[in-house]
Amino acid sequence: xxxxxxxxxxxxxxxxxxxxxxxxxxxxxxxxxxxxxxxxxxxxxxxxxxxxxxxxxxxxxxxxxxxxxxxxxxxxxxxxxxxxxxxxxxxxxxxxxxxxxxxxxxxxxxxxxxxxxxxxxxxxxxxxxxxxxxxxxxxxxxxxxxxxxxxxxxxxxxxxxxxxxxxxxxxxxxxxxxxxxxxxxxxxxxxxxxxxxx
Numbered sequence: 001x002x003x004x005x006x007x008x009x010x011x012x013x014x015x016x017x018x019x020x021x022x023x024x025x026x027x028x029x030x031x032x033x034x035x036x037x038x039x040x041x042x043x044x045x046x047x048x049x050x051x052x053x054x055x056x057x058x059x060x061x062x063x064x065x066x067x068x069x070x071x072x073x074x075x076x077x078x079x080x081x082x083x084x085x086x087x088x089x090x091x092x093x094x095x096x097x098x099x100x101x102x103x104x105x106x107x108x109x110x111x112x113x114x115x116x117x118x119x120x121x122x123x124x125x126x127x128x129x130x131x132x133x134x135x136x137x138x139x140x141x142x143x144x145x146x147x148x149x150x151x152x153x154x155x156x157x158x159x160x161x162x163x164x165x166x167x168x169x170x171x172x173x174x175x176x177x178x179x180x181x182x183x184x185x186x187x188x189x190x191x192x193x194x195x196x197x198x
Contacts, residue, residue: 006036006038006043006046008047008056011032011043014036015032015057016057016060016061016099018032018035019057019099019102020099021098022098023098024057024098024101024102025101027053027054027098029043029047029050029053032053054105055105055107055108057099057102058103058105058107059115059117059118061099061102061103062102062103062117062118063115063116063120064092064096065089065099065117065121066117066124068088069085069089069092069124070120070124071088072085072087073088073124073128077130078131082128082176082180082183083176083180085128086146087176089150089154090150090153090172093154093155093158094157094158097158100154104151125146126139129142129143129183132184132186134183134186145182146179153172153175
């Protein structure tokens with residue numbers, strides 16, 4: 001590919017595509033430059049270094065991730081919203097493995113604070129959980145539980161970690177059903193705050 005026309009957006013998008021193909025941790029400036037048919041130095045006009053490139057991919061992936069989830073949950077509430085959120089999460093993780101891996105990267109808090117993608121992630125997740133009447137600190141605990149459950153399931157599924165003959169899709173649906181039940185019967189944090197709602 002010719003050097004002409006390279007932009008930061010194209011470089012970051014190509015890095016995200018490469019991550020989906022070979023793994024986020026295997027993306028390097030050299031591998032990306034080879035894909036464009038240019039020398040490594042040509043990319044440093046668009047990204048400062050590998051860390052900057054990976055951070056930009058993480059922010060891009062976070063935006064695409066929450067866009068998919070936002071479309072899925074729009075107009076839904078309660079269990080319907082949870083199921084839509086969970087299914088969109090799983091689909092992205094399995095279909096875009098490199099991008100999904102990038103969303104798990106720890107990003108500088110200042111970048112997170114400036115990013116609309118991370119802000120929308122917080123807002124969308126909070127809106128999805130609003131029907132369950134959770135207030136802090138229960139809300140944070142619930143978000144961490146859902147993230148852990150979804151991430152763990154997707155990671156095991158992607159690696160072929162489920163060896164039992166039970167249908168993986170059925171287990172996923174039952175797991176989300178169980179999470180819905182738990183959210184409806186959330187144990188209030190004693191001495192740390194009151195549960196909101198009813």
